[in-house]
Amino acid sequence: MILASGARPPSVTFVLLADEARDQTERFIRSVGASESSSVDFVIISSKAPQNLVAGNASVRLLKEDESLAEAVNAAVEASTSDFISVLRPTGVATTGALEVFATFVEEHPLAELIYTNEAVAGLGSDMEALNKPIFSPERLRCQFYFGDLVFYRRELFLRAGGLNPSRAGALLYDLALRSTRKSQAVELIGEQLFLRDRVPGGVTLLNDEALASTRAALTEHLEATGGGIVKSVDPRGVHDTRRLVVGEPLISIVIPTRGMYSVVDGERRCFVIDAVKSVMERSTYRSFELVLVIDSVADPKVVTELERLAGDQIRFVEWAKPFNFSDKVNLGVLHSHGEFVLLLNDDVDVISPDWLESLLSLAQLPGAGMVGGMLYYADETIQHAGHAYHEGDASHIGLDVPRGDRGPLDGYLVEREVVGVTAACAMMPRDVYFEVGGLSNLLPGNFNDVDLCMKTTWIGHDIYWTPHAELYHFESKTRDASVHTFEVNVAWGRWSFRMNDTRYWPYALSRPPR
Template sequence: MPSLLLVQPETTSPESAGHISRAVSHARLNGLDIEVVTRSELSKKVDLNDVDAVMYVPAGVSLYRTAVTDFFEALNKDSDVSVVYSDGEKLALPDFSPQRLLCQNYLRGPVVFSANSEIVTNFASSEFGDVAAVYFTLLDIDFRGGCFEHISQPLYSYKTDSLLGLSEDEIVQCSEVLKRARAVRGGGTIGNYLGLGVFESRGSVVGDPLVSIVIPTQALYSDHQGTSQSLVVNAVKSIVWLTDYSNYELIVVVDSGADDHVLAELRKLGGPKLRIVEWTKPFNFSQKMNFGVLHAQGEYVLLLNDDVEVLSRQWLSSMLVLAQLPNAGMAGAMLYYEDDTIQHAGHAYYQGSPTHIGLGLPRGSHGPLGGYLVSREASGVTAACALMPMKVFKEVGGFTALLPGNFNDVDLCLKVGWRGYDIYWTPEAELYHFESKTRDAHVHYYELDVIEHRWGLRLDDSRYWRGHPWSAN
């Protein structure tokens, strides 16, 4: 008979205990041998060889009647699965997101993991409290290459105001857990606790690779904020003055009619890092960007609009950390409109329509599950600011010339995902985006036809963002 140890907190409310008892009874009727223990009792177990799985049910959680059975069945349907988690009532979780887990333990509901004796022993004997001990265990399983299975339906409810919140002691302990997790993954830093289980947590840049920043532009003056300004000059100025990562080059692709004064300002700002290349053909953002990349020498290429301004010193290094991950295809940034509302917190491909996550919400919004605060996996990111390994850009063929104005970045992201690469977004890279100030951004019907014909059902992708993309909470 399959065996499971169900671990509950030392103190469990009568209501939660009643729901656990009901779920255990249902599982026993379905042929599962279950023993309910606390973590201190688990540490006294001498022989775990006969145990198939361990389930942890946190405080304040009430299991649905079939929950234990459903969790165990999901664990055993595939021998490669190491951890199973599920949605909760009014709590829709993303598919497994290891980068997000390194910044936020969003798996705070019940979890089941296979009974590897070393992992169970470490969990049982951990010096941390239950919350941090579970977090350490999940990160340890991920580091060992374990597979996480997500049941995308609710199997529990919870009474606490926020299942993701942490007490002061839990903040200290989870911060230490993250320091250890970063240490075994090559190092990194753990900063402030931001709420909703989110920490400022980032890895370290490996080496000193050259990043080629490619900026297509008309290189003209235009009216901006009531004065005549050059957006590309402002963009380059912010890069030069604020960027904390120094090994980059600037490839500015200018139209034939570029203003000589703009070019002179660019050369003065960019110095030896700058290379200006001339684009002599009609407007086609995709072809113009591809042309710029042909002149790039970096191991990584940053695709950047000319109508942006850098806000955070670590904008480039924080994206580079993500772009250097083993299977990374792209990394994107948090972009704001000039009125300090969010323009982009990742792409959402929602019910067949591409859009921006967080669009129009106030700067500083937390978002569902703290989604606007945390570095995380994404289905796509805007090419207004996107960093890619050069080899990935070349492998997928760059931008398609079939989409000269709109959706070219959606197509690029979907090609990157189709090739099996991961895409990331980080709020640590912050920029203003004065979107489409220098061109007509009207979407043409043929552009919609092209993107729908090329990608169809892939334009409905809720793996990493559940629910409406403009949700405030």
């Protein structure tokens, strides 16, 4: 193989864990199609020598007595002179031209030290199911090993990270990925599908008890090394509940713009802001917060009285006497707040999870964090928001109208993760970041102000996160005009149309736009 530039392609050693997969091992080697290539070789780790080798550049390293699998792999890597190492169980095949795609990618990304790829899952006949992945997402990686089967490590990084850890049997490759990403941030995704995974019953190989124990140990070590956190649970399906921890007890300013009126909804007289404040006061386990309500001057006095009764000295009111402008109302509330963190919250929400504030705050405290959003549901138990995504010139909510409890693509509705944006119906920001980006734009009084806010936040280099552990109901359509004005589209897209195809963190199909 010669690259277009005439350069030598990177050399690769595939270390195949083949004890119980001899047929699959032969199949994988054939799929690589590199038997005559000096840039690729294979080391088969096995307790028994296979009867036939399918390629002249394949060798066998037999496990010695009392030698662990990890030790055998490490010895093979030590002996290798290749640029890259890929350790895998051959539970699938390389797709046609995979090595050529990999070599070209390395030439275009010469600093990359860890490279993973999109995959596909074999279906019936010639059908394949795409298994696309986000770009490197450190917070997501602590919740699931989404890198997949085919991962390439520069040999130097493999050794620098310490190789495979014999004490992590059952989770050797996940542990290696966690330690390697602590040693290098030069982690890249190849967008092409370079691996075709065999379909297994139930769609996933369940982790056994040994693997779960090793996973817990690896994640505990990783969290301790990356700012702290806890492993609440590990799951056989590979989706783990790990949480960052709140540092200290900083004040959160919950800013709620509201009309402060009663209305009749489904035949029932109710006031949404009263219900929202009641749920915050009664269900929140984190207590260091203030409520700043920007309330219309024509608000019902009985509403104010009831809110004061519910929240006592934790609430303050800011009068609003101008025409409706959501952005201006929120900005005014932030100016009257005192918290180190600001939480933008609509008046038509109902708190579900008691630790919702901790879940948001623990991510908002991460270095470089700009904004954090939560999981919002409609009253009919469908998802309203699991983050923003911007695809093909449009913007939408992730998970829109999907039934509550759905796992989502690549289990995306279950894990904390990086996103390109979140809705301002429930969004926490460090106070200094809110002011750094200039808050919400008053040129967008009703719609797309949160899209603009997210774009500004990431444009200057801050990260945005989403957590499934901050759960609320959001009765969006019940409290305001849902129409979208042409001028709002013109303003938002006039600023950001060049960034409205950002599939880095959510390369999946979307639904209708957010407001």
